[in-house]
Amino acid sequence: MPYLLTSTLIFIAALIIIYWIHNQYHLDIIVEIKPAPTAAPLISICIPARNEENNIRNSVESALGQDYPNIEVIVLDDRSTDSTLTQLREIASRDSRLLPISGSDLPEGWAGKPHALFQASAAAHGEWLCFVDADTFLAPQAISSCYAKAIETKADMFTTMNEQILGSFWEKVVMPLVMTALSVGFSPRKVNDPATRDAIANGQFILIRRAVYDSIGGHEKVKDQIVEDKAISEQVKWNGHHLVVADGSQVVRTRMYTDLPSMWEGWTKNIYLGLRDHPSMLMLGAFGATLALIAALFLPIWPLLGINWGFNNGGWLAVAVTIEALVVWAYVIYVRARVARKMNISTWYALTTPLGAGVFAAMMLTSAWKVISGQGVTWRGRKYHSK
Numbered sequence: 001m002p003y004l005l006t007s008t009l010i011f012i013a014a015l016i017i018i019y020w021i022h023n024q025y026h027l028d029i030i031v032e033i034k035p036a037p038t039a040a041p042l043i044s045i046c047i048p049a050r051n052e053e054n055n056i057r058n059s060v061e062s063a064l065g066q067d068y069p070n071i072e073v074i075v076l077d078d079r080s081t082d083s084t085l086t087q088l089r090e091i092a093s094r095d096s097r098l099l100p101i102s103g104s105d106l107p108e109g110w111a112g113k114p115h116a117l118f119q120a121s122a123a124a125h126g127e128w129l130c131f132v133d134a135d136t137f138l139a140p141q142a143i144s145s146c147y148a149k150a151i152e153t154k155a156d157m158f159t160t161m162n163e164q165i166l167g168s169f170w171e172k173v174v175m176p177l178v179m180t181a182l183s184v185g186f187s188p189r190k191v192n193d194p195a196t197r198d199a200i201a202n203g204q205f206i207l208i209r210r211a212v213y214d215s216i217g218g219h220e221k222v223k224d225q226i227v228e229d230k231a232i233s234e235q236v237k238w239n240g241h242h243l244v245v246a247d248g249s250q251v252v253r254t255r256m257y258t259d260l261p262s263m264w265e266g267w268t269k270n271i272y273l274g275l276r277d278h279p280s281m282l283m284l285g286a287f288g289a290t291l292a293l294i295a296a297l298f299l300p301i302w303p304l305l306g307i308n309w310g311f312n313n314g315g316w317l318a319v320a321v322t323i324e325a326l327v328v329w330a331y332v333i334y335v336r337a338r339v340a341r342k343m344n345i346s347t348w349y350a351l352t353t354p355l356g357a358g359v360f361a362a363m364m365l366t367s368a369w370k371v372i373s374g375q376g377v378t379w380r381g382r383k384y385h386s387k
Contacts, residue, residue: 010324025188027188027246029149031247033145042127043070043126043129047073055134060098064097065140078112111226114223129213136254142252156212156242160245160248163254171263172346173349175257202229206232219232295332299354299357305321332353333353337350
């Protein structure tokens with residue numbers, strides 16, 4: 001009986017936690033495809049690029065391929081050591097709307113991306129600035145559609161959550177779990193509510209009025225922030241301007257990582273910075289890592305324990321434990337299959353949940369240890385330490 005009671009408590013807690021985790025993300029504002037506007041103020045698309053030879057051509061050409069009639073594209077090459085700048089110059093020779101800039105050395109006190117965007121924005125002439133990552137690709141209607149939604153929502157800063165392109169096995173195993181974890185970390189409804197201080201932005205795509213950008217001090221104001229998108233969104237909202245986060249998956253796509261090593265480096269860096277800058281998050285991180293470890297280790301073992309008990313004269317108690325375990329498994333697979341379908345991958349990847357949870361737990365624990373030990377992280381050849 002104690003085994004059954006323990007199993008039942010875990011059963012109830014598991015169902016509540018699974019439901020809660022998968023019902024926190026309410027992205028009510030959706031970017032729909034809109035035609036190009038007749039009144040079209042100049043929009044400057046600013047792209048920072050550091051060793052992006054595999055992405056830069058497709059990213060820049062998608063920016064230049066907009067149906068929005070009044071754009072300029074500024075790409076800041078951030079001291080790349082590959083063919084990024086060569087490709088940019090070749091594209092610029094064919095399209096005068098592209099301005100490639102060679103970035104200067106990183107000054108003391110600056111993080112890499114804020115400095116790159118600071119330089120790009122200094123060369124921009126638009127009434128609106130659109131910051132786009134080099135691994136992000138715009139549909140032809142992206143700028144027109146996002147600009148229309150920004151005007152409709154009276155946004156001063158408009159940012160989107162995008163479709164994530166998942167190609168390799170490990171991307172499909174780990175990324176859906178990471179995106180679910182992130183969705184628990186912030187509420188789009190609170191971000192979009194001017195009465196709250198909740199602020200976040202997705203640096204993959206940010207559209208901001210130039211006047212607002214200048215009034216808050218631009219990227220110079222957040223020059224030492226690695227998570228510069230969240231930092232600048234806080235400056236916008238906390239200074240009384242209107243911040244809007246929307247679902248942009250119809251018009252913006254991003255390929256963040258292409259394999260497990262790059263994903264490990266990128267996400268441990270992101271998690272590390274979140275834990276470093278907000279020490280109170282260490283407890284939440286430990287809780288998340290614990291849940292991930294439970295999903296990775298106990299979830300597969302639970303039904304096996306019940307079955308083994310049944311073969312050892314467990315009787316109806318063993319049957320009850322096995323049924324509880326299988327019900328939780330079925331619920332996990334159901335909700336993870338829904339996530340997989342939404343992320344345009346096979347629903348069969350729901351079965352890899354324990355494997356992905358194990359990798360995610362390892363990333364969380366590694367990041368927490370790097371904060372506690374002061375080791376810091378490396379990102380794109382630059383080292384970042386605890387403050």
